[in-house]
Amino acid sequence: MNGGLLTALADLVLPRTCAGCGTPGAVLCPRCAALLARPRVAAPRRFPWDFPPTVAAGAYSGPVRPAVIAFKERGRAELARPLGTALALAVAAVTAAVPAPRAPVLLVPVPSSPAALRARGRDHVRELTARAVAELRAAGVPAAQARLLRRRGRVRDSAGLTAAQRRANLAGTFLRSGAVPPGALLVVVDDVVTSGATVTEAAATLAADRARGDAPVLAAVVAATPRTVRNATSPGDLRVVPRRSENVPERPLDRLSGRFRRD
Numbered sequence: 001m002n003g004g005l006l007t008a009l010a011d012l013v014l015p016r017t018c019a020g021c022g023t024p025g026a027v028l029c030p031r032c033a034a035l036l037a038r039p040r041v042a043a044p045r046r047f048p049w050d051f052p053p054t055v056a057a058g059a060y061s062g063p064v065r066p067a068v069i070a071f072k073e074r075g076r077a078e079l080a081r082p083l084g085t086a087l088a089l090a091v092a093a094v095t096a097a098v099p100a101p102r103a104p105v106l107l108v109p110v111p112s113s114p115a116a117l118r119a120r121g122r123d124h125v126r127e128l129t130a131r132a133v134a135e136l137r138a139a140g141v142p143a144a145q146a147r148l149l150r151r152r153g154r155v156r157d158s159a160g161l162t163a164a165q166r167r168a169n170l171a172g173t174f175l176r177s178g179a180v181p182p183g184a185l186l187v188v189v190d191d192v193v194t195s196g197a198t199v200t201e202a203a204a205t206l207a208a209d210r211a212r213g214d215a216p217v218l219a220a221v222v223a224a225t226p227r228t229v230r231n232a233t234s235p236g237d238l239r240v241v242p243r244r245s246e247n248v249p250e251r252p253l254d255r256l257s258g259r260f261r262r263d
């Protein structure tokens, strides 16, 4: 039996409600889906050093929160479609900031911890990534999923930790696995950005052996904790936070630091 038929049968027996607002009907009603069609630059309260240029499809607030939690923690896998579409939009927005026409776009999912995978029984970030890749390809973007990161060792659950504690907790969390095709745009993808620690660590792991002149590692997420960016000239500005200069050799990220504008 194919997935479409199963979905159709489930529609007959299971009442459907919007995961965001509870309105009967679609898994995500048009009003809630529209909240994830507003790409914006993710702006953590404190930018971690090396926070990659990151775009979110919407704010992690209001009905978006329960929708993401329903997908992630409550097993509502059918939300992969609308949330994956939102992720594709964020990927398209962040890659538009980098002048690399027709470069292959590799979506690198942030790997969940083994404990989280066991608890959920699935890898929701990979599900989102697969859906986003399908959407991007349908739109003519040469996108693919590249599982270039894996987890190293054991990491504490980050719930209840401060941003700095999260960063320390994550330091050395990821290992790169597999070769990065030269010239590809790398986009770390995850469900949500809050402190920014996870995407920063993931992007740093991927950036460690990029060649000079390569585009910076980017990041895209479904939703980001909303913040007001002070001193930004427009919401379309993408900032790369440079590393402290005293102890870091020049790298592509430094040369490219400053601002990327969406055209």
Ligand SMILES: [Zn+2]
Binding pocket: 018, 019, 020, 021, 022, 023, 028, 029, 030, 031, 032, 033, 063
């Ligand atoms: Zn809704």
